[in-house]
Amino acid sequence: IPLDRFRNFCIVAHIDHGKSTLSDRLLEITGTISSSNTNRQILDTLEVERERGITVKAQTCTMIYNHNGEDYLLHLVDTPGHVDFRAEVTRSYASCGGALLLIDASQGVQAQTVANFFLAFAEGLKILPVINKIDMTAADVPRVLEQIESTFELDSSKAIGVSAKTGLNVKNLLPAIVDTIPAPAGDATKPLRMLLVDSWYDSFRGVVCLVRLFDGTVKAGDQLVSFATGHKYTVGEVGIRYPTQVPQTILRAGQVGYVFFNPGMKKIQDAKLGDTYTTVGSEDVVEPYPGFEEPKPMVFVAAFPTDPADYSRLSDSISQLVLNDRSITLYKDHSEALGAGWRVGFLGSLHCSVFQDRLRQEYGASVIITEPAVQTKVMWENGQETIHQSPVDFPEFEERKTRATFFEPFVLATLTVPEEYLGRAIELCEASRGEQESIEFFQGMQVILKYRIPTAQLVDDLFGKLKGVTKGYATLDYEDAGWRESDLVKLQLLVNKQPVDAIARVVHRSQVERLGRQWVTKFKEHVQRQMFEVVIQAAVGKKIIARETLKPFRKDVLAKLHASDITRRKKLLEKQKEGRKKLRAVGNVVIEQEAFQKFLAK
């Protein structure tokens, strides 16, 4: 099939507007998968994506469509729908000539549709508006047509109404794709210029790369070099996904396909997002694709094995999870209370919670995960700046003899809210220390709010809370808005005056009272009584914010215990020995690991 009959496209949509369903339907109509195929939503291959109904990694699938007697090669590049994965979205768009702008007829245009449209538009993609779910009684097609004109300034007469679910009118989409979306530019006779769009780990082949060829060709045996790392590789196999990996003898300019190397690339971290590859020897004549970016983690958690003996086993599994996700950063960490563990960085809170879920699913009780935290920045009096990922190394109150200024990261959040929930959405933003940037009434029913909000508040389930106060109707999109000065303090939990480092948090001063009270009450519930009094306190520096006391065993209980027969005491001591592994000492207080786990669980 010649280049002018290639079409590379993606689907731009808000979550739940039917991207996966429509992809399946297109694959069916072109005979790529059979309609009886039970393997629904073929592009959402990762299990966790299927579970949550979200696409985390970009996938691609090739279809062959016969139009007026000629075969066309259509590459559908699936893109992550969630804003945590913005960089991945942009790279996927770069591999396409056009996009279907998919809008749910019952919901209308939503925040993510707008955000992703502008990303696609900025990449120069041709846009074909598609209205989905026209089978629903709540569908309001005229309203969506109007939004297409007013919001995107697109010709709404080109829009196609479909039902991805019933298949209604979907077959008319294919000729429109062929007509609207341009064939990829590119010259197969030029030296190779290949963009790495995505990658995943395959235990047999090592890292498999999803690539888009701008110029040139690539085949097994070719020697390639990466612009980002300078590493050289020999190509082991090339192919397309149709719908699973189908080897080809050659990939040519304009194509989207997969490549893996022999020997295989070992670390997913070597497969840099947005990196350009060329043939060894052509480095000087090929211009790399611009805008290659290292992923920037935004949310951090620490993870510890419940039983220190599990350290190496857990270490293997965490490395395995990280292996498949180049955007996770991993460092070793250590806690006085919990021992050796890891500090893990994520692109955003969804990304983080997906990882936590997986780890908990697989390891349940054997892992303790601390609360998600964001980075903080300290500017010291001498002008020096330090960035802190962990509350543990955040300067203590007493250390602030020199004057220092504290900064926390902010995001610019864009919320779409139906007008009737506007008041409650604004209340929530204000309570989350947000500052309003703008408010815009949109199509008479929806309001678009822009707020500057601390990233820490975003991470503290802002989206969940927003959905709560708007019956699920609001949407949230955000972008990084840099550092802002903030009155940050380190809140600590003390057990008989000893700080429990794993629980420390850097928070805004306004949150100290409420959180401190909550901590001591909650922690008391999970700690066992001891022979002596246990004092649980929340403190900022030397200042005690909240306090609870756990009374010792009563004297008569102890007396009874002493009076009991010797064999029973022996038994108890044996038991205690067994249990010792699971216990942690904080100062003179022995705390069960379970207590930490329960305390840190939501």
Ligand code: GDP
């Ligand atoms: P995605 O998040 O954009 O991938 O959306 P999905 O394809 O997972 O669809 C979200 C929900 O909408 C699912 O429950 C689908 O069954 C439903 N859905 C998708 N397309 C249609 C449609 O044309 N009509 C109706 N009634 N429901 C649809």
Ligand code: MG
């Ligand atoms: Mg989906």
